Amino acid sequence: MIIIAISFIISILVVWIVASIPLWLASKVIVGKRSSMGQALASMMLASIVFFIYFFLFSFFTPVVGGLIGFIGVLGVFKSVYRIGWLESFYLAIIAVFMAVVIFFILNLILFVPLHIPPLHVIRILMGL
Numbered sequence: 001m002i003i004i005a006i007s008f009i010i011s012i013l014v015v016w017i018v019a020s021i022p023l024w025l026a027s028k029v030i031v032g033k034r035s036s037m038g039q040a041l042a043s044m045m046l047a048s049i050v051f052f053i054y055f056f057l058f059s060f061f062t063p064v065v066g067g068l069i070g071f072i073g074v075l076g077v078f079k080s081v082y083r084i085g086w087l088e089s090f091y092l093a094i095i096a097v098f099m100a101v102v103i104f105f106i107l108n109l110i111l112f113v114p115l116h117i118p119p120l121h122v123i124r125i126l127m128g129l
Helices: 003-029 036-056 061-081 085-111 118-128
Strands: none
Touching: 003 036, 003 085, 036 061, 061 085
């Protein structure tokens, strides 16, 4: 039981750090030298918490409303952590998503193409299907 808890905590930390890398790179583009990896880690954690709280509170009406209000909350977190405006926060979010897609696409090419294993096949093996 303790091994499961430790592996869960380690996996959360790894996902948190890996998810913060595109945000850190995007903040280097938008903010410049004032940004740091620590700010990216802090803003990623705060943005995740704020998004899920707003999504939970406002999803009664429809999940779209909850998602939009959660996204505005994330922009507010970026605005306060990096001391930038709303438009720069929006640009930061868009560039971070774009960089995440590019990074994960490159990782997919590096990890799966040389092995000739399609990603869907790997998922089916891991799920036992």
